[in-house]
Amino acid sequence: MTAVEQTRHLATAIPGPKSAALIERKNAAVSRGVGTTMPVYAARAAGGILEDIDGNRLIDLGSGIAVTTIGNAAPRVVEAVREQVDQFTHTCFMVTPYEGYVAVAEHLNRLTPGGGEKRSALFNTGSEAVENAVKIARSYTRKQAVVSFDHAYHGRTNLTMALTAKSMPYKHGFGPFAPEIYRAPLSYPFRDAEFGKELATDGELAAKRAISVIDKQVGADNLAAVIIEPIQGEGGFIVPAPGFLPALLAWCRENNVVFIADEVQTGFARTGAMFACEHEGIEPDLIVTAKGIADGLPLSAVTGRAEIMDAPHVSGLGGTYGGNPIACAAALATIETIESDGLVDRAGAIERLMKDRLHQMQADDDRIGDVRGRGAMIAVELVKPGSTEPDAELTKALCAAAHAKGVIVLSCGTYGNVLRFLPPLAISDELLTEALDILATALGELRT
Numbered sequence: 001m002t003a004v005e006q007t008r009h010l011a012t013a014i015p016g017p018k019s020a021a022l023i024e025r026k027n028a029a030v031s032r033g034v035g036t037t038m039p040v041y042a043a044r045a046a047g048g049i050l051e052d053i054d055g056n057r058l059i060d061l062g063s064g065i066a067v068t069t070i071g072n073a074a075p076r077v078v079e080a081v082r083e084q085v086d087q088f089t090h091t092c093f094m095v096t097p098y099e100g101y102v103a104v105a106e107h108l109n110r111l112t113p114g115g116g117e118k119r120s121a122l123f124n125t126g127s128e129a130v131e132n133a134v135k136i137a138r139s140y141t142r143k144q145a146v147v148s149f150d151h152a153y154h155g156r157t158n159l160t161m162a163l164t165a166k167s168m169p170y171k172h173g174f175g176p177f178a179p180e181i182y183r184a185p186l187s188y189p190f191r192d193a194e195f196g197k198e199l200a201t202d203g204e205l206a207a208k209r210a211i212s213v214i215d216k217q218v219g220a221d222n223l224a225a226v227i228i229e230p231i232q233g234e235g236g237f238i239v240p241a242p243g244f245l246p247a248l249l250a251w252c253r254e255n256n257v258v259f260i261a262d263e264v265q266t267g268f269a270r271t272g273a274m275f276a277c278e279h280e281g282i283e284p285d286l287i288v289t290a291k292g293i294a295d296g297l298p299l300s301a302v303t304g305r306a307e308i309m310d311a312p313h314v315s316g317l318g319g320t321y322g323g324n325p326i327a328c329a330a331a332l333a334t335i336e337t338i339e340s341d342g343l344v345d346r347a348g349a350i351e352r353l354m355k356d357r358l359h360q361m362q363a364d365d366d367r368i369g370d371v372r373g374r375g376a377m378i379a380v381e382l383v384k385p386g387s388t389e390p391d392a393e394l395t396k397a398l399c400a401a402a403h404a405k406g407v408i409v410l411s412c413g414t415y416g417n418v419l420r421f422l423p424p425l426a427i428s429d430e431l432l433t434e435a436l437d438i439l440a441t442a443l444g445e446l447r448t
Ligand SMILES: Cc1ncc(COP(=O)(O)O)c(C=O)c1O
Pocket: 065, 124, 125, 126, 127, 128, 130, 153, 154, 155, 156, 229, 233, 234, 262, 263, 264, 265, 290, 291
């Protein structure tokens, strides 16, 4: 493969003519329910650049939604996938198993927070792994209810839609949803500040509020699991106040409730630790992973304490493709890359570079209400000048301006007013700085 030149370059307007033609074909062939963020079609990608079919080279601050964390088509992954495809593409692990699956499970058991004996099970998507974590927790506790949080996102299958908080676009018109799902208030420091400084900074207090809701509306005797993203992704890159996660975990332990950390978006070096739970020093009962685990090959996992993971009966878990051998080969190469290339530290360096610049921008612009996140998972929350009122229009306009200038950015958040950055860890400082310059200029141009 020829290398993808690591410079931004606009060969045409965005979209160019070839992408425009494909947009027409897509509209005629693909369900409109499947939306797209950018109006360009991909040709190649590597490092911090995605090249489209018109020859435009865009700076990638999205990583395909936190997936190509180690860099798109990373060399070790490409090699490992080639080798595996050459041997066999599928046998079904439940029929004639293979070593790659076992090796991925061993690495997950080693890398995830928490000592003691652990087990893993592999699946295809984040949603599928979340569903399986709930199955495992119910099997272990012999209880049924599950609590998720305000602003949560856990997927688009029926059970995970029920766990997800936001209606439009994820749930609207798609009910009825799975029963026995309850919602508790999150710790959302930027917005909790409206209710007092203490709630915004004291995670234990925010946990008390959540536990009171859980106690009164569900009851520990009925509750199989609490599921939470240690840093919320789609909900707005919300980092809970320190102490929130440990207090919740402690309550779960006291009440025979399985604590499930959904690290689908935060896992695999993304946040400047191998897993985001490490920032709070917590050891969840079960950890759900996907996205960054295999550099774009579909793979997900549930990992946890052996006694919980082994609760389901033999053949109670599985699926035709779960732990596909090509995806496992990609995961092994991804893990090797993270560990040997020091990518956890790289995510920390990206955090410092981005936050320095974004805080500077915030100091001069009262439309940036909050700068937050960890590692290479950073966001700004945009508000009406000097207030906390969400500004979704500005966010949309800023995304569109960035796209037109050749920067891939995504928005998120319950109120649609969070601009999120998920650069691949293989991006250079120069490209990151250039992307931030472009965003600063675009934001300036959008001042009315
Ligand atoms: C935290 C979290 N959980 C679950 C999912 C669902 O994963 P998938 O889209 O692979 O089903 C996502 C996807 O964005 C996610 O961010």
